Amino acid sequence: MSSTIPYIIIGVSVLFIIGIKLLASPKTARIGNLVAAAGMLIALLILHKTNGEYVWSQGWSFNYTLIAIGTVIGLIIGAIGAYSVKMTSMPQMVALFNGVGGGAAALVASLEFTKPAGDKSAFIAAAMLFATLIGSLSFSGSAIAYLKLEGKFEKPHTFPGQNILNGLILLVILGLCGWLTFNATGGNATMAFIVMFSLSLFFGVAMVMPIGGADMPVVISMLNSFTGLAVAADGFAINNLAMVVAGTLVGSSGTLLTLLMCKAMNRPVTNVLFGAFGSSGGAGAAGASDLAGKTVKSIQADEAALLLSYAQQVVIVPGYGMAVAQAQHQVRELSDELGKRGIEVRFAIHPVAGRMPGHMNVLLAEANVPYDQLVEMEAINPTMDRVDVCLVIGANDVVNPAAREDKTSPIYGMPIIDADRAKTVIVMKRSMAAGFAGIENLLFYKDNTRMLFGDAKASLTALIAAVKAS
């Protein structure tokens, strides 16, 4: 290995760290992504084998032709996926890219483990087994997360004793890994390894199946950090420092992001993974009976337009309903129309609105809403008392005052946007169906709330026309 290579690897690691750091601010995020990509390209160009041979200058063999073809195929698949996906389907795309990464990590570790020659000391063997277990789990788990976000078996699938059965499978996997760590060679080892690999794939499915579709963002974030750790373990196994650094950074930052997402929903991560939250209808039903005597007040588009055009301060709370209706462009048009009349329009973004943190920001950015108009929950709540009209578009659980008021509610304690404190609340919704958490929304029954029923896109179009006419 040439003596300059370690210095270049240090430089690459710095580029990854700076890249992630720049990704943390809206102004520099795009550059941050490019910095990380540049680091990746440099690391690829200087790639060395474990024995110190430079990868790109040895004799060209059939294997290299396969490497070139495989890389190009992956590039084409990645590019088609990245540029054809709709902004509303972004979470699915991240799940898919994460899944293939996990699959690759598992395959790399498997090939290293089953190679006849090579270092099989307990530490290295353990790293390979860890990468296989976590990588394959991430692969199958991401596939299920993708399908759930696509609307296939969205509901949690549970049966009695499920957590116990999953625990037993995990115990068997860990037992096999423990045995293989010290018995890495021989015929039995290959057999045990194949069983371990298959069980890990199955465990990924069994682990994600009982989790409701609403919690998929947390699951994807967790699997993302898992894949990072698997890649780091692969880095140990094949002695590639760049892989160790990159994988570990993703693993730890992904773990923190997962915890932040759970915190935004005020639920411990264990509750998300083992609670099968969406399946328990009991608490929601109890809440509904309290509301039996109350009614909701509906409103028509022209009346809503009147309220909006005489307001001074308007706050728009977007939610998953806006994403489903693809109504982000109409939302922007309405906001511009109100802005022309001197009305101050702000967007209140709940950390878990939509199907992923930041999902709403991405959609609104696609519709050219400037990001300085987007305000986070903590910043907007203290100002909600001065807001004349709060327009809730397809958001539900994140504006449910039950989180503040009803101690029996399953979402009690979750931070919410205090939409109900605005002078008037207009809720755009398709029907009275409950939100993703499956519980009644007290907001709809408040005296200052008006319901504007219908598809968000159609309602907004009517609203824009009415505002223009007024």
Next chain:
Amino acid sequence: MDTNVLFIFILSIFLGFEVISKVPSMLHTPLMSGTNAIHGIILFGGILVLADAATPLARTLGFIAVVFGSANVFGGFMVTDRMLQMFKKKKK
């Protein structure tokens, strides 16, 4: 085993926690997508095992690993860039 690698590993764990602790939630999706692309470095692992593959089975699995890793790294960076190019300030 080289303890230096372990040392770097431990420091990287803390660094990972440190760099993202101050991210506004609006950037969580791009950040997840961006870090997702960074673990696409597994492409290198795929290249290294495929370069040394000796049996048809190892070639097949190595080839799949390269395709997967390549899709992860290229697709990941491209989809993140596509998301981020939309974060623009309003031009008046």
